[in-house]
Amino acid sequence: MNSIELKSRAKINLSIDVLGKRQDGYHLVEMIMQTVDLYDFIKIKELESEDVVIKSNSVDIPLNEENIVFKAINLLKNKFNINKGVEVFIQKNIPIAAGMAGGSSNAAAILVGLNKIWNLGLSELELQKIGLNLGADVPFCISGKAALAQGIGEKLTPIIGLPEETSILICKPDLFISTKKVYESLDLDNIQYRPDNKYLLEMLKNKDVKSVAKHMVNVLESVTIKNNREIDEIKKIMMENNALGSMMSGSGPTVFGLYDNRDDALKGKKELLKKYNQVYVVSSSEEGVEING
CATH class of the missing domain: 3.30.230.10 (Ribosomal Protein S5; domain 2)
Known part of the structure; x- marks a missing residue:
């Protein structure tokens, strides 16, 4: 081969x-x-x-x-x-x-x-x-x-993980975020909201996507959003289009929303495409790297 x-x-x-x-x-x-x-x-x-x-x-x-x-x-x-x-x-x-x-x-x-x-x-x-x-x-x-x-x-x-029928709306605004800078700017002693990972794992086990979506927390948002208001705007559009919850992924700037209804996710996509080019509706995956054929 x-x-x-x-x-x-x-x-x-x-x-x-x-x-x-x-x-x-x-x-x-x-x-x-x-x-x-x-x-x-x-x-x-x-x-x-x-x-x-x-x-x-x-x-x-x-x-x-x-x-x-x-x-x-x-x-x-x-x-x-x-x-x-x-x-x-x-x-x-x-x-x-x-x-x-x-x-x-x-x-x-x-x-x-x-x-x-x-x-x-x-x-x-x-x-x-x-x-x-x-x-x-x-x-x-x-x-x-x-x-x-x-x-x-x-x-x-x-x-x-997430049930495969969960629709995920993803939007990447045209921003460049330095992961290194985000971590360096994080004030470890003053993080106000932290995720309750134990609870989230329990809810994933129960396939309770609503509770997962409602309780997602990314402590890096406090740094990235401060300098990039667009991230908040994208979250807002997703929530207005019936997302169960919306959050920034990694150190940003990508934002995703979880949906239990694909049509709502597609409606959100249509709305976001008016302003952003990189918008996708995908599902969760049970695979990592996959060999073709």
Whole structure:
């Protein structure tokens, strides 16, 4: 096998709590993550030369060593002394720099794909350990589904996620948010509202989407919304169109709303498209990286 195609899925956060900061600058978190059926297509082809070539339909991502995909390839090449090259085509559908782990998800797909192409025989757990060197979201993106993430995001406990009939309206405004800056600006001693993750896990188990939607909390909103009022406006439009609840994903700027009625979600989408280009209605997913065919 010298080529492979994969789907690399986006994620949303149903909660984010930041509990503290380690000496090395990483923040300690406790959050609920869920993969959704919005994905990039990744094509990997082995080359005879040792080159690493990245191509994409998007002009907004780097195609050099700054891309996390490039780092993922080199990580495996160095770790297993592989002297073959790789060409990767990334068909971008996940909004970029959106708080939806698009880059991490692409890196996850590279690890899964090259594990197959190069017959490395690595288990999912081993791939996740390697993925952690690339970023805290990569291990989750490999396995997908829903998980409680703790530590710096690497300690994953699989949980029951959103029922598949839940419709999720996603809107990415045209803003750039620096995750690093958001975390640095968070005043850990003065966080007013924190998520009750125990309660949320219980409600997910009971398939009580209404209660989940009503009690979602992302502590990073307090930082991001202060400087970006549009996020509040998007939440408001979603709620006016019968969302059960609406919240920012990750450090932003993407906002999502949960719906028990797809028609309401589509009505909200129509409303948001008057002002924003990147608007999607998707469902939750029980998959992480998926190999095509």
